[in-house]
Amino acid sequence: xxxxxxxxxxxxxxxxxxxxxxxxxxxxxxxxxxxxxxxxxxxxxxxxxxxxxxxxxxxxxxxxxxxxxxxxxxxxxxxxxxxxxxxxxxxxxxxxxxxxxxxxxxxxxxxxxxxxxxxxxxxxxxxxxxxxxxxxxxxxxxxxxxxxxxxxxxxxxxxxxxxxxxxxxxxxxxxxxxxxxxxxxxxxxxxxxxxxxxxxxxxxxxxxxxxxxxxxxxxxxxxxxxxxxxxxxxxxxxxxxxxxxxxxxxxxxxxxxxxxxxxxxxxxxxxxxxxxxxxxxxxxxxxxxxxxxxxxxxxxxxxxxxxxxxxxxxxxxxxxxxxxx
Amino acid sequence: xxxxxxxxxxxxxxxxxxxxxxxxxxxxxxxxxxxxxxxxxxxxxxxxxxxxxxxxxxxxxxxxxxxxxxxxxxxxxxxxxxxxxxxxxxxxxxxxxxxxxxxxxxxxxxxxxxxxxxxxxxxxxxxxxxxxxxxxxxxxxxxxxxxxxxxxxxxxxxxxxxxxxxxxxxxxxxxxxxxxxxxxxxxxxxxxxxxxxxxxxxxxxxxxxxxxxxxxxxxxxxxxxxxxxxxxxxxxxxxxxxxxxxxxxxxxxxxxxxxxxxxxxxxxx
Amino acid sequence: xxxxxxxxxxxxxxxxxxxxxxxxxxxxxxxxxxxxxxxxxxxxxxxxxxxxxxxxxxxxxxxxxxxxxxxxxxxxxxxxxxxxxxxxxxxxxxxxxxxxxxxxxxxxxxxxxxxxxxxxxxxxxxxxxxxxxxxxxxxxxxxxxxxxxxxxxxxxxxxxxxxxxxxxxxxxxxxxxxxxxxxxxxxxxxxxxxxxxxxxxxxxxxxxxxxxxxxxxxxxxxxxxxxxxxxxxxxxxxxxxxxxxxxxxxxxxxxxxxxxxxxxxxxxxxxxxxxxxxxxxxxxxxxxxxxxxxxxxxxxx
Numbered sequence: 059x060x061x062x063x064x065x066x067x068x069x070x071x072x073x074x075x076x077x078x079x080x081x082x083x084x085x086x087x088x089x090x091x092x093x094x095x096x097x098x099x100x101x102x103x104x105x106x107x108x109x110x111x112x113x114x115x116x117x118x119x120x121x122x123x124x125x126x127x128x129x130x131x132x133x134x135x136x137x138x139x140x141x142x143x144x145x146x147x148x149x150x151x152x153x154x155x156x157x158x159x160x161x162x163x164x165x166x167x168x169x170x171x172x173x174x175x176x177x178x179x180x181x182x183x184x185x186x187x188x189x190x191x192x193x194x195x196x197x198x199x200x201x202x203x204x205x206x207x208x209x210x211x212x213x214x215x216x217x218x219x220x221x222x223x224x225x226x227x228x229x230x231x232x233x234x235x236x237x238x239x240x241x242x243x244x245x246x247x248x249x250x251x252x253x254x255x256x257x258x259x260x261x262x263x264x265x266x267x268x269x270x271x272x273x274x275x276x277x278x279x280x281x282x283x284x285x286x287x288x289x290x291x292x293x294x295x296x297x298x299x300x301x302x303x304x305x306x307x308x309x310x311x312x313x314x315x316x317x318x319x320x321x322x323x324x325x326x327x328x329x330x331x332x333x334x335x336x337x338x339x340x341x342x343x344x345x346x347x348x349x350x351x352x353x354x355x356x357x358x359x360x361x362x363x364x365x366x367x368x369x370x371x372x373x374x375x376x377x378x379x380x381x382x383x
Numbered sequence: 384x385x386x387x388x389x390x391x392x393x394x395x396x397x398x399x400x401x402x403x404x405x406x407x408x409x410x411x412x413x414x415x416x417x418x419x420x421x422x423x424x425x426x427x428x429x430x431x432x433x434x435x436x437x438x439x440x441x442x443x444x445x446x447x448x449x450x451x452x453x454x455x456x457x458x459x460x461x462x463x464x465x466x467x468x469x470x471x472x473x474x475x476x477x478x479x480x481x482x483x484x485x486x487x488x489x490x491x492x493x494x495x496x497x498x499x500x501x502x503x504x505x506x507x508x509x510x511x512x513x514x515x516x517x518x519x520x521x522x523x524x525x526x527x528x529x530x531x532x533x534x535x536x537x538x539x540x541x542x543x544x545x546x547x548x549x550x551x552x553x554x555x556x557x558x559x560x561x562x563x564x565x566x567x568x569x570x571x572x573x574x575x576x577x578x579x580x581x582x583x584x585x586x587x588x589x590x591x592x593x594x595x596x597x598x599x600x601x602x603x604x605x606x607x608x609x610x611x612x613x614x615x616x617x618x619x620x621x622x623x624x625x626x627x628x629x630x631x632x633x634x635x636x637x638x639x640x641x642x643x644x645x646x647x648x649x650x651x652x
Numbered sequence: 653x654x655x656x657x658x659x660x661x662x663x664x665x666x667x668x669x670x671x672x673x674x675x676x677x678x679x680x681x682x683x684x685x686x687x688x689x690x691x692x693x694x695x696x697x698x699x700x701x702x703x704x705x706x707x708x709x710x711x712x713x714x715x716x717x718x719x720x721x722x723x724x725x726x727x728x729x730x731x732x733x734x735x736x737x738x739x740x741x742x743x744x745x746x747x748x749x750x751x752x753x754x755x756x757x758x759x760x761x762x763x764x765x766x767x768x769x770x771x772x773x774x775x776x777x778x779x780x781x782x783x784x785x786x787x788x789x790x791x792x793x794x795x796x797x798x799x800x801x802x803x804x805x806x807x808x809x810x811x812x813x814x815x816x817x818x819x820x821x822x823x824x825x826x827x828x829x830x831x832x833x834x835x836x837x838x839x840x841x842x843x844x845x846x847x848x849x850x851x852x853x854x855x856x857x858x859x860x861x862x863x864x865x866x867x868x869x870x871x872x873x874x875x876x877x878x879x880x881x882x883x884x885x886x887x888x889x890x891x892x893x894x895x896x897x898x899x900x901x902x903x904x905x906x907x908x909x910x911x912x913x914x915x916x917x918x919x920x921x922x923x924x925x926x927x928x929x930x931x932x933x934x935x936x937x938x939x940x941x942x943x944x945x946x947x948x949x950x951x952x953x
Contacts, residue, residue: 073790084803206940210933212884214891214907215925218914226915280478286436287473288493288544289466292458298492299481314792321797325888329911339798340892343805351802358795366793378528379482 066370070363077359082123085348146356147349149342156353159338166236167334170326171319173250174257175312182262183308186269187301193274201266208263213322217256217329224252234330253326260322261315268311272304279303306377313369320358384450385409386584387433387469387552391444394428394437394608402428404608405444409601410552415578415585417599417616419592419631425608426588430554433586434471435461449551467497470545474557476537480529487513487525490544497548512543516573535566542573549581556588571597592635596620604628669945676941682934690749701742701901731919733909740920743901744927750902751931754816755882761821763875766828767867773829774836775859784833788826796823797888804894812897816889820882828874835870839863869946876942880935887928903928 110116114125128134129145141148146156182205189201224231234252237245276282277300285299286292324336331337335354342350387410394403403425410416418426431437433446435453446453448469453461465471473479481489490512491505500508506525513521516539529537538558545553555574559567575598578585587599595602595616602619604612604627612619612628623629671677689696731740773784800819807815839845845862853861887904889895896902898909903924910921 073793076790077794081799081802085806206933206936210880210884210929210936212887212891212904212925212928212932214888214904215921215929218907218911218921219925222914222918222921280473280475281481283436284471284473284479284541284544285481285492287434287465287471288496289462289464290492290496291462294492294496298484303481303483318795318797320795324798324801325892328892339801343801344893346805348806351805355795355798355802358798359793362793362795377483378485379530 062374063371066367070367073363074360078127078356079123081352081355082126085352146353149350150347151345156349159350160335160353160357163333163335163338166332167323167336169239169250170253170257170332170334171323173254175319177254178258178261178265181258182265183269185266187273189266189270190273190277191296205263205266208259211259213256213260213325214329216259217326220252220256234332236333253330253332257322257326265308269304269308272307273300276300276304306373309372309376310369313365316365320361386412386449387586388447392429392432392446393443394432395441397439402608403432406610408603408610408613410584410586412551412584413582414600415587415598417595417602418586418588418605419590419595419602420605421590424605426605427556430471430556430586430588433554434465434469466493467548468550469552469554470550472541472545472553472555472558475561476534476541477529479541480537482529485526485528486540490547493544494547508547512547516543534562535569538562538570539573546577546583550583552584552586554586559594574598592632604631666945670941673941675937679934679937679941682930683938686748686931687752689745690752693745693749697742697745699739699742701738701746733920740923743906744924747901747903747906750813750896750900751883751886754813754886755879757817758820758824758882759875759879761817762824762828762878763871765821766825767832767871770829770832771836771859771864774833775840775863788829791823791826794823800889801892801894804889812895816886816895820885824878824882827878828871831870831874832867835867836863839866873943873946877939880932880939883935884932
């Protein structure tokens with residue numbers, strides 16, 4: 059198990075390195091000159107040359123990449139400017155270190171993502187299980203229609219619609235804003251409720267559909283019949299022999315979605331104007347703030363890759379067949 | 384009185400297929416009844432009907448087990464009987480064991496469904512059952528998962544699971560079909576041995592006349608959901624009454640007889 | 653022996669079985685109508701999607717459309733854009749063209765690339781499989797939406813539509829490739845392939861004549877099911893400002909431009925939003941039905 063974990067972590071590091079190289083290549087080979095971006099519109103050629111030298115843009119690309127990687131693991135300096143570990147460079151727009159910008163935005167994003175994930179797992183899986191066990195009934199049909207609707211509603215549409223109805227028309231909720239959980243729990247909850255539901259709606263539909271088909275498939279398995287032949291109570295048969303195996307694919311997909319979640323958070327945060335990592339990315343893209351875009355992409359990739367490793371480990375814990383391979 | 388007595392059993396599926404049609408059979412206490420027939424003759428459906436494991440099917444007729452009318456029992460009473468007084472062994476032990484739990488857990492689970500026992504006591508019982516069915520190093524292997532066993536060992540686990548509550552009746556549906564020939568013989572030996580020691584009656588479903596000859600006392604020949612012939616194995620095998628049974632018997636290659644060029648095909652009556 | 657009547661579902665033609673489900677039939681009609689609307693856009697609306705109509709908006713109200721529900725009138729059946737007064741119906745109709753075309757082409761790209769690479773990987777195995785497998789893992793563990801946004805924003809502005817097709821298809825093919833690879837692996841070990849091989853068929857013939865035809869069903873199913881995803885993603889990218897550039901209309905971009913107006917002029921986001929929802933929903937329903945009809949088991953989700 060330890061060996062397995064180590065192997066997966068090394069693999070993850072490899073993937074991250076490749077992603078890092080690719081992202082780096084994309085941004086520094088692009089026609090847009092980072093020095094121009096750093097300097098702003100009205101900028102003298104001398105000033106640009108000076109910035110190029112400071113940022114190391116006059117160096118060959120592999121050297122630049124090595125310096126960038128070195129910055130991440132040990133920090134680096136830009137001319138006289140100190141950039142501590144882990145250094146992802148400075149924002150062209152705000153001159154803030156990218157790492158600080160990321161970490162300061164993280165709590166908002168995590169609040170949104172974690173709450174939404176909890177909500178969609180709860181709602182989606184429950185609906186899926188109920189639909190599977192009550193197959194062909196009104197419950198099943200209603201759950202599946204709702205799921206299909208949820209899957210087909212783009213996040214930004216749900217967001218606009220709910221904000222229009224719940225805030226503008228009915229006035230039931232305040233406009234979402236940045237509230238720290240520790241300062242004002244009620245305000246935090248009120249602010250987060252809409253983003254959670256918005257993000258969860260899409261995924262809950264997906265999960266309801268997956269859970270339903272997995273549970274149905276498992277109900278037809280021979281070992282479920284064996285469990286009944288043993289005279290186990292029906293509740294135990296379902297819980298132990300039909301639901302637990304159905305959980306496996308849900309875990310896999312959850313890991314993959316955790317990664318994609320940042321994309322969803324990006325849209326949600328943009329619509330509701332919440333200052334999370336997604337909003338940071340959106341703003342950086344609009345202002346061509348390359349170090350920030352690069353930093354967010356890498357950060358997101360690291361998140362995805364680690365989530366995948368975590369899923370593999372959970373998988374190995376849950377499924378004895380994986381462990382012995 | 385027979386331990387299990389089936390009268391006029393008819394099973395209809397929603398698709399309009401009548402899988403079993405007015406079947407009569409009896410399993411005497413402590414004896415082995417072989418139920419033979421080709422695939423689709425309704426023998427497996429019969430076994431599932433006896434245990435009340437058929438879903439979405441209309442079952443009519445009468446199934447009496449130790450004097451109780453099973454078809455009139457509620458699901459709760461049926462559940463109490465299943466696994467306790469009558470147990471089942473299926474054809475494919477790989478798909479019938481849950482891959483997510485150790486084998487001893489799956490045996491202990493069956494025990495704990497019917498008897499009050501601590502996890503520890505149930506586990507100890509499972510280990511002793513594994514020993515009884517001939518799993519080497521049972522104590523260590525008890526915590527292994529089904530995929531870590533060979534086909535024959537898995538079927539031994541299934542048998543241990545079925546017998547852990549010492550049922551009066553064991554329904555074995557093609558228990559050797561999915562196994563290699565040498566392993567088949569071992570599993571049959573095990574069943575024979577267990578039956579002699581515990582006196583459990585066995586309803587043995589198979590398409591293999593050789594298996595019937597080796598283990599059963601009585602035999603019922605099924606065809607198209609109906610009983611075509613019944614009686615003690617010796618009589619039926621020596622002087623089959625119907626052409627169908629004779630056909631089935633002729634299909635078995637014999638070591639002692641003259642070697643035919645082609646095995647005959649079964650003539651449909 | 654009694655011969656039981658066996659009706660195999662495969663005896664009924666797939667299209668007829670599809671249309672037997674009322675929901676699938678409705679979805680198919682919706683999809684066909686949408687495609688017709690996109691194809692015959694110039695015949696349907698005479699107003700240009702880029703033509704300004706300053707008479708339809710009220711400068712005194714900051715450019716809000718004159719009239720109720722986003723300025724719905726005989727001249728503008730679905731109202732007009734705030735400020736510019738461009739006709740919403742025309743933009744919807746021409747936007748359908750853009751959205752559907754991008755989604756279909758992206759599906760085509762991902763299906764072609766995914767099938768070729770998946771087939772080669774699954775059939776030949778070994779190093780080829782390892783390389784393709786790694787590549788698919790890599791692409792699937794990318795934070796694709798963020799990367800797509802970053803990539804598109806960094807690339808030159810010219811021809812955004814083609815770029816979207818390439819980027820969507822480029823990140824989408826592993827999902828096709830994974831399924832094709834799995835199927836090809838099973839098929840390559842199949843007995844009919846072994847038989848053909850024993851008869852001395854060359855590898856190319858095995859691949860094209862024995863394996864590829866057997867992949868049609870799963871590929872068709874994945875393709876149908878991925879179209880709504882591409883429609884939604886394209887709209888999402890356009891919504892974020894890295895998709896189709898104005899004045900070319902796209903539904904996502906229309907919704908994005910409606911964000912500042914959502915409280916004052918809700919019709920402006922409800923109309924393109926409604927079209928987007930119905931389109932994605934119809935494709936989803938259709939995708940499910942196609943999967944159920946063609947291939948109830950091997951491809952899930």
